[in-house]
Amino acid sequence: xxxxxxxxxxxxxxRPRTSLTVPGTRVEALRGVSFDLPRQARFGVxxxxxSGKSTLxxxxxxxxxxxxxxxxxxxxxxxxxxxxxxxFLRRELQVVFQDPMGSLDPxxxxxxxxxxxxxxxxxxxxxxxxxxxxxxxxxxQQSADRFPHQFSGGQRQRISIARALAPNPSVLVADEPxxxxxxxxxAQILNLLADLVERFSLTLVFxxxxxxxxxxxxxxxxxxxxxxxxxMGAAEEIYESPQHSYTRELIAAVPTLRTAMRRFA
Amino acid sequence: xxxxxxxxxxxxxxxxxxVTGVSFTVGAGERVGLxxxxxSGKSLTxxxxMGLLPxxxxxxxxxxxxxxxxxxxxxxxxxxxxxxxxxxxxxxQEPMSALNPSMRVGxxxxxxxxxxxxxxxKATARAxxxxxxxxxxxxxxxxxxxAYPHQLSGGQRQRVMLAIALANDPAVLICDEPTTALDVTVQARMxxxxxxxxxxRGTALLFITHDLAVxxxxxxxxxxxxxxxxxETGSVKEVFTAPKHPYTRGLLDAxxxxxxxxxxxxRTIPGAVPGAGEFPGGCVFRNRCTDxxxxxxxxxxxxxxxxxxxxxxxxxxxxx
Ligand SMILES: Nc1ncnc2c1ncn2[C@@H]1O[C@H](COP(=O)(O)OP(=O)(O)OP(=O)(O)O)[C@@H](O)[C@H]1O
Ligand SMILES: Nc1ncnc2c1ncn2[C@@H]1O[C@H](COP(=O)(O)OP(=O)(O)O)[C@@H](O)[C@H]1O
Ligand code: SF4
Ligand SMILES: [Mg+2]
Ligand SMILES: [Mg+2]
Numbered sequence: 001x002x003x004x005x006x007x008x009x010x011x012x013x014x015r016p017r018t019s020l021t022v023p024g025t026r027v028e029a030l031r032g033v034s035f036d037l038p039r040q041a042r043f044g045v046x047x048x049x050x051s052g053k054s055t056l057x058x059x060x061x062x063x064x065x066x067x068x069x070x071x072x073x074x075x076x077x078x079x080x081x082x083x084x085x086x087x088f089l090r091r092e093l094q095v096v097f098q099d100p101m102g103s104l105d106p107x108x109x110x111x112x113x114x115x116x117x118x119x120x121x122x123x124x125x126x127x128x129x130x131x132x133x134x135x136x137x138x139x140x141q142q143s144a145d146r147f148p149h150q151f152s153g154g155q156r157q158r159i160s161i162a163r164a165l166a167p168n169p170s171v172l173v174a175d176e177p178x179x180x181x182x183x184x185x186x187a188q189i190l191n192l193l194a195d196l197v198e199r200f201s202l203t204l205v206f207x208x209x210x211x212x213x214x215x216x217x218x219x220x221x222x223x224x225x226x227x228x229x230x231x232m233g234a235a236e237e238i239y240e241s242p243q244h245s246y247t248r249e250l251i252a253a254v255p256t257l258r259t260a261m262r263r264f265a
Numbered sequence: 266x267x268x269x270x271x272x273x274x275x276x277x278x279x280x281x282x283x284v285t286g287v288s289f290t291v292g293a294g295e296r297v298g299l300x301x302x303x304x305s306g307k308s309l310t311x312x313x314x315m316g317l318l319p320x321x322x323x324x325x326x327x328x329x330x331x332x333x334x335x336x337x338x339x340x341x342x343x344x345x346x347x348x349x350x351x352x353x354x355x356x357x358q359e360p361m362s363a364l365n366p367s368m369r370v371g372x373x374x375x376x377x378x379x380x381x382x383x384x385x386x387k388a389t390a391r392a393x394x395x396x397x398x399x400x401x402x403x404x405x406x407x408x409x410x411x412a413y414p415h416q417l418s419g420g421q422r423q424r425v426m427l428a429i430a431l432a433n434d435p436a437v438l439i440c441d442e443p444t445t446a447l448d449v450t451v452q453a454r455m456x457x458x459x460x461x462x463x464x465x466r467g468t469a470l471l472f473i474t475h476d477l478a479v480x481x482x483x484x485x486x487x488x489x490x491x492x493x494x495x496x497e498t499g500s501v502k503e504v505f506t507a508p509k510h511p512y513t514r515g516l517l518d519a520x521x522x523x524x525x526x527x528x529x530x531x532r533t534i535p536g537a538v539p540g541a542g543e544f545p546g547g548c549v550f551r552n553r554c555t556d557x558x559x560x561x562x563x564x565x566x567x568x569x570x571x572x573x574x575x576x577x578x579x580x581x582x583x584x585x
Contacts (some may be wrong), residue, residue: 046451046489047325048448048450049448049450049451050448119430126478127446148341152303152537152538154537155537182302182303182475183302183475183476183477183516183519183520184302184515184516184519184533184534185302185537186519187519187522187531187532187533188533191530191531191532191533194530209448209449210449212522212523213522214523216522216531250449250450252453253449253450253453254449254478254522255452255453255456255479255481255482256480256522256523257476257477257478257481257517257520257521258483258521258523259478260478260479260481261481261502261505261506263481263482264481264501264502264505264506
């Protein structure tokens with residue numbers, strides 16, 4: 001059974017005039033997006049800035065409503081459901097964002113950041129679960145008593161992953177989770193995500209502008225341009241032999257060490 | 266003489282060393298990358314060269330420009346103001362914080378020329394500004410000159426920064442992570458622009474980033490920094506194909522998303538960068554290095570021959 005089914009999703013924004021050169025108009029952030037995610041799929045979404053990736057994520061997480069089209073989650077249509085009927089989604093689907101600093105409350109200790117969703121859920125043993133989670137994301141137990149600003153970027157991303165995993169979700173959605181990180185930390189976090197997805201049998205939706213990053217954690221990839229999916233298929237295949245010219249441009253725009261070193265050959 | 270010569274630069278805060286014994290040169294028209302993880306001391310080095318260190322940071326050593334007759338370390342603010350934006354300029358990671366939000370971008374480009382008197386009057390400076398905005402490939406430069414920073418995209422603001430930096434044809438240009446915040450396609454265009462602009466003008470470029478692929482694409486020579494020290498130097502070709510320092514090896518391995526270890530995992534550098542003042546004694550990389558031996562309790566020095574050097578007792582692939 002599919003965990004998520006997306007049908008002909010549209011999202012139109014009305015934008016006030018902000019630029020001298022671009023008049024304020026309607027922005028079609030999503031223009032007819034459809035796909036199915038089977039249980040434990042690892043689904044990557046790539047595309048350049050403004051292609052609609054985050055808009056899609058917000059709709060999947062029911063943080064925003066589509067202009068038209070439907071999203072069903074575990075067989076249930078979630079489009080247009082009122083907040084009080086979205087409780088199951090708020091538990092089953094968790095989101096990790098690019099900027100961990102912006103999404104972690106600076107005045108809260110790590111313990112409370114991670115336990116907040118557990119307490120809200122009436123979990124029987126939040127302290128035990130906290131221990132388990134810190135362990136799973138590779139943070140020392142003493143971290144629990146510290147504040148977000150006392151951690152490096154990579155550690156903060158581990159905290160937000162622990163928080164996301166706390167309610168034991170079946171779907172993890174990550175919007176550019178490694179874009180702000182150093183190369184060495186990026187590799188650590190990608191390994192961690194791959195481990196956790198496996199260990200907790202998660203369905204993963206992973207957004208990035210970098211196909212070489214997505215390829216590493218995803219089995220399926222959708223390439224987005226101007227609110228549309230222009231190419232979708234097996235991650236390896238799309239990376240090795242992209243069919244759409246836009247996908248080729250996207251791959252060429254991200255310098256990899258290997259391609260960049262060719263000029264010295 | 267090189268366009269930029271940094272010699273034995275030492276930076277500290279309240280006695281805590283942040284940058285130690287850093288020496289390097291950048292020749293006219295040369296493009297040199299400065300790489301290392303976040304917290305390695307790259308930005309501090311750049312701010313020291315620009316004479317923009319915060320008050321609490323103590324500096325020793327020397328920073329010289331070929332066309333300036335005094336040392337920049339210990340120079341007065343008045344001396345530095347004559348050099349900054351004229352003989353050397355910098356493009357920062359976050360253009361919004363470096364641009365004046367309430368001034369039209371064309372006027373900001375013109376202003377830097379008027380301050381240094383490289384254009385005789387306002388009208389000439391304004392015309393030159395529009396021309397520069399066109400050179401950094403901003404669309405409709407005359408229109409864009411009248412825009413305020415918030416009306417431009419992140420990539421466009423970076424181009425404005427570059428136009429301001431290039432306005433007085435400086436001998437030295439420093440870029441600190443200029444493309445990290447940009448979209449991939451915008452980044453690719455910005456890198457191309459930096460390369461051609463410095464090539465055409467014979468500008469010495471110091472390019473700071475943690476992205477090795479960007480260095481491989483942009484620079485000829487590279488300096489690897491960790492724990493406030495240069496740990497390896499050399500041509501991009503040699504350092505990236507035959508690294509001698511285990512830290513450089515680790516950065517290269519972690520950057521390669523096309524290779525995985527026997528467990529299908531990306532390779533990483535163990536542990537994390539310590540905070541300022543928390544690096545181990547001896548070799549600063551000792552607590553994260555898988556090749557560390559007893560020798561490493563003593564700090565290895567960077568010995569350079571023909572711009573190629575490394576500071577390690579047990580170099581990758583053996584000595585020499
Ligand atoms: N709240 C909003 N109001 C108006 N326009 C919006 C809003 N949110 C997004 N947009 C527009 O919708 C389009 C898609 O935006 P979205 O944030 O989904 O892009 P993205 O693919 O996530 O880009 P990035 O890689 O930069 O994060 C863009 O043109 C954006 O400017
Ligand atoms: N003004 C300052 N006072 C104290 N410590 C500082 C100051 N500026 C930077 N540092 C510290 O020096 C180290 C190097 O910083 P930085 O040069 O910004 O690194 P990079 O640019 O390589 O990421 C970091 O540990 C940072 O916290
Ligand atoms: S000197 Fe020792 S600890 Fe330092 S990098 Fe070399 S082997 Fe590793
Ligand atoms: Mg986005
Ligand atoms: Mg920096």
